[in-house]
Structures are given as C-alpha cells and as structure tokens.
Amino acid sequence: MKTRTRLDGSRVIHSLAIDERRDEWRRLIPQLIGEQCYLVFSSELGLHCHGGLAGLTAIGLSALIGQAMPDAYRGPLPAIAVVDDHLRDGSYSPEGSAMVFDAIVLHELSHIVTNSVTPEMCAVPDPESLRDLVQADWREWKSHSGSLRWIGHDSRFIRVLIHLWSRMRSRGHWTSLALAFSHKSYGLASAERYRLALGDEPGDFDFRPIGEITALPMPPKFQKLWTDDVVRSLSSVQVSKGKK
Helix, strand or coil, X not given: XXXXXXXXXXXXXXXXXXXXXXXXXXXXXXXXXXXXXXXXXXXXXXXXXXXXXXXXXXXXXXHXXXXXXXXXXXXXXXXXXXXXXXXXXXXXXXXXXXXXXXXHHHXXXXXXXXXXXXXXXXXXXXXXXXXXXXXCCHHHCHHHCCCXXXXXXXXXXXXXXXXXXXXXXXXXXXXXXXXXXXXXXXCCCCHHHHHHHHCCHHHHCCCCCHHHHHHCCCCHHHHHHHHHHHHHHHHHHHHHHHHX
C-alpha cells in the first residue's frame, strides 16, 4: 500500500495492487452508499467479456456470484464485476492498473445508486443470460443501443458519480474523475465541467444519504450544461439522419 500527501497535508491512499485495492473498496463502499455490495473480478466468475467491456453491474450478477463463488456469497446484493484480464496482462503499469480499477468501480457504483438497486431486486436466478450478454459488444446491448450515446449516463448518473467521487476524496481516497467518466464516448461535456457546474453541492451534502441526491432540484448551472449537451446531441443525430 502506498500513500501520498496532498497540498493540504491530508493523506491519500493509493494501492499499486488491484487485489489490495479491491479490499480497500470493499471497506469504502458502505461508507459511500450506506450498504454492502459485491466486488469481484470477471476471472473469478469465469466470464469471458468482449467488445472492450471494462466492468458491469446487473441484477443477475449476484446469482452468478452465488454460483461461481459460493464461499463468498452472502445472499442477494448489488454487485460489480471488474474485467481484470487487461489489468493483469501487462498492458498497464501496476499503478496504472490501480487507477483504471478505481475508475471502473466508481463508474459502476454510480450506476447502482442511480438505478436505486436494492438487495431484493438482485434475487434473480438467471446467471446464464448474463454470461450470454457479455459475449456481445456492450454498445449492442439493448440498454445502450440507439442514436443517443449517453443513454444510461444522463444527468442523474453524472451527478451521482461526482458526489461519490467527492465523498471518496473527503475520506482520503483519490481516483481520476476523467477516467471514471469518458465523456467523449457519450458525446457530452467533461466531468470536470459538470463538477464545476455543481458548485459546492457535493461538499454540502457529503453526509446526506446518497440515494436522496437525485430527487433534489439540479443546480441551475448544472441543469443548463446538461440541457446544452442534450440539445447538441439531438441536433447531431438529426444531422446524421439527414445525410443518409
């Protein structure tokens, strides 16, 4: 485990081993969202993922964990699987692997919060459909298909992600916001612009239950940035259709 010191003197925990980093996340997640969550590697589940998939969360994932990892199973819970093949094959430095791992977990955890996933929702005994799903490119999934690339990563998701990122920092854990939200993939403004548009909201609501955040009115600057992004993306789709 390594630590580094920020300019304000606080310590930032940053592990160079993704297995150690996972252990740290398992302790951190309940602090961030107020509930437990499975965090596993695709290799532990025997998942063969294709199409550049980095990580996933799905209600059927809990049942798959129960099937593949019975000793670790504690009943239905929200779950995250990180695709670890590329994190272990030498494609990244050890520190780079840890940074990418952190970004993937933060991204998938934001989906769990945005979709209000509960343990009851995860009691779905159909892991085989999930095995079939990851064989396809994630861009072809029904939940991500369509002309609007940001479907599934809208203003609610972005807001939750920034709040979780802020809560991580306030508890001494650093990760890259830009890595966690690849805005160009979705045709949206950067996470940093959205963070600035949120202003002091993440800090002001740091200890408020994270599930309540999306029910609050969006700050005006954040709302405007999102509206501008939607208008631009809709215009781009219309132009593309007009050229066909």
